[in-house]
Amino acid sequence: MRDGMGSGRHPGRIVAVTGIAVAGTAVALGIAGGVLATVMARRIVTPGGRRTDDVRVKGVDLVAGTITLACTADSVLQGDYSFWFSQDRGHAHLGEVLRLTPTRVTRRILRVDHGDLALAERGRLGGYSYLGPWDLGLAFEDVLVPTDVGAAPAWLVPAEEPDGRWVLQVHGRGVQRQETLRATPVFRDAGFTSLLVSYRNDGEAPMSGGGRYALGDAEWLDVDAAIAFAVARGATEIVLMGWSMGGAIVLQTATRSMLRDRIVGIVLDSPVLDWADVAKFHGGLLGLPAVVARGALEVLGRRWGGIFTGRTEPIDFGRLDFVTRAAELELPVLLMHSDDDGFVPATGSRALAGRRPDIVTFLPFAVARHTKLWNYDREGWNQAITNWLDEIAPTGRTPHPDRPVAAAAD
Template sequence: MGSGRQPGRIVAVTGIAVAGAAVMLGIASGVLSAVMARRIVTPGARRTDDVRVKTVDLAAGTITLASTADSVLQGDYSFWFSNDRGHAHLGEVLRLTPTQVTRRILRVDHGDLARAERGRFGGYSFLGPWDLGLDFEDVDVPTEIGDAPAWLVPAEEPDGRWVIQVHGRGVARQETLRATPVFREAGFTSLLVSYRNDGEAPRSGDGRYSLGDAEWRDVDAAIAFAVARGATEIVLMGWSMGGAIVLQTATRSTLRDHIVGVVLDSPVIDWADVARFHGGLLGLPAVVSSGALEVLGRRWGGIFTGQTEPIDFRRLDFVTRAAELELPVLLMHSDDDGFVPADGSRSLAGRRPDIVTFLPFAVARHTKLWNYDRDGWNQAITNWLAEIAPTGRTARPDHPAGAVAD
């Protein structure tokens, strides 16, 4: 006699087990998607001190650090240390080995660098307009949810040309100070703005980022402020998520006739690219990243994320919407960005060579292009501004504004 087992029953049990595993996997993916979605739109996470300090020689003006992708970059950088209690500026690379790098200390703004054990690199070069040695004004931009603080740095001879600078996710308007000198030399007044939930501007009702889908209204208010103060031609410049905000402003503002061009540094062109990239860094399957965007894009997703309004990711995708852009665009991005992949920027440049001037970098990381190659970055902006002068809508006949760099 046989064992008494029935093949049909075995198949059924196996099928139930497989189905159960699939259900559990689906539940796990759904939970991870919800967690990721909440993380994407929640401000305030402390940045990690990811660079170990080996030695500091204040007498010699040098610091030796563990080698990381950021710490070995040529150029001048901010160095936040001791959980943001200290800040210094580090300069040229003096010595480099596979495991450590020695750099010049340019200055220490605050904190005890000699006792620092860990820190992190940033692109800030100035902590406020006072570091630039230029006249400036603290102003408040009236927005629909309250006054948002901003810095106004007037041109030497104001003539109605303004640039509005929009910082990225998780940082503040100090990020954009690097661009003030080159715009001022070109005759532009600079307005460096804050926006909802960035830690300086008013908090929205839900206290969540909208990834550009709502923040653009604060930049729109900044345009109205600038026009009231005499602006006639406005360039918008956005860094990282600020790029997504600027693109929304350029296409949705009722005052867009005053906008004559857009400059983007390491911008988010398509949030789906960014979500997939970060999901990959975390070792998550692609379904989790796409699920996170689904959560963020649905009204029911607010149960998990705390949002009061869903995000329209189709509206934020400027690879798909490339044909809708009308203004000259200067687009700068590094292939080794490490936070916002350059794929979207390259795709946009490829689709709109008629209006997009693309300056690619190979080794400059995220929003550190100015730090890595200050002269090249400044010259690119200077040349582009000359090309769109005087009205912002016309280039010199012998040099089309949409040339794409090799």
């Protein structure tokens, strides 16, 4: 006679089968999570290829000098922007917003550098504005910075009256040194010589580490080499400026360089201060649980992870976290970030500013997106840098004649 369960099945057997099913599901989910973490890890450190044309062109009127684009978060921003079109075969410079509807935005065309804009169907906006020092109308020199992986190209724009003050400009992830040209005029007006550098795996400088980014953990060596280059050319005081991942790179340089006594200040535009925060943010945009982002950093932080990511060395994310390491910073910092960044969340910048108000001058933006602060508010951005440079001027230096001398700290 069967037991009273009526099904003829032994309850222990049901529990066992159920347990196996649950365990199997957990294993499957774990494997899926591990695969996603590995894919994300590889994506984080792999230099990007051709960028996507993500804005549709609705119309071009070359006689009136206007272009109409579909509305996106970037296309509706006020200010001046680069516009790459036809899969990077053309480039134009777009200006103010003239008309805006819920679906379309019409902007002024300031110039077309190359390509046939009238035939463009899609494009993308960027913050470059200048394609090279020649667009600034300033004298410059093409130079090569010797690094441990080879010669890295750079642009040297001398001050009108060189006096030993230099600024080293460091671009962000997935772009090149053209990004930093926007800062050259304001620093030159303040008397600085500018060195606009490249670094390993950015598409201009030599490759290393399997051709993968180290997110600042190795690229700082190339900026350190640029400091040595600058010192050999007469630099006595150096400001480091970095955009996005370039911010992570200059912070590593400022704290690890043997020549850090030459560094007098740091300027950060939309910087990465904590990669865990950035990975979590991007995972959220993709609808992934936070554990995937944590897993991606775990893969990148382990030597065995190189099997999957192509990196030859693990990345020390603790050393890259300058929210946690805020107390270790000693130099004055000008920090600028927009709350609507969309790529690197401003939470890290706000946290650093809150922890170190003694050395950090924080300029928050509400509407400017990622590394487009200058484009959105050129006057405010330039003035912030000018005022900050006056404040860190060593005792005895005469500041700009139209601005008061900054009060000395107690």
